[in-house]
Amino acid sequence: MVSYYNEDIRFNLKDKRLNNRWLKMVVESEIKKLGPLSIIFCSDNYILDVNMKYLQHDYFTDIITFDYCEKNVVSGDLFISIDSVRENAVHYGTRFEDELDRVMVHGVLHLLGYDDHTEEDIAVMREKENYYVKMKRSLQA
Numbered sequence: 210m211v212s213y214y215n216e217d218i219r220f221n222l223k224d225k226r227l228n229n230r231w232l233k234m235v236v237e238s239e240i241k242k243l244g245p246l247s248i249i250f251c252s253d254n255y256i257l258d259v260n261m262k263y264l265q266h267d268y269f270t271d272i273i274t275f276d277y278c279e280k281n282v283v284s285g286d287l288f289i290s291i292d293s294v295r296e297n298a299v300h301y302g303t304r305f306e307d308e309l310d311r312v313m314v315h316g317v318l319h320l321l322g323y324d325d326h327t328e329e330d331i332a333v334m335r336e337k338e339n340y341y342v343k344m345k346r347s348l349q350a
Contacts (some may be wrong), residue, residue: 210243213217216251219290220291231345232317236238236283238341239321244284245277248313253292271297272312287316307342314341 280316298308
């Protein structure tokens, strides 16, 4: 299932049970099974170090996804910069919680095989993100 960790910051995700149920529903909606998924909340500096060390990318990002999927079992590590999520929420004029959900589901979509290298791929991912974030809101109602 889903495990949550902090690296170099203090952050507590609200309602982990709801989040676990939501992410499981996302995966199952794509006809896959949820395996071990780790979500690691960290700072911009920490994610930059991960990006440089493992991907040789010298830039900040809001999420890095490491894929450990096997066959139909979705598994991986999602490193999420809380600093970047906060900045993006302000930039896009959205709530922090909505932006965090968008980033989490973005990482899961990568694990499900979706990409964001072309404009067409980006459009598909945005549509899926919007759909699944709305799904979570309906679970909260």
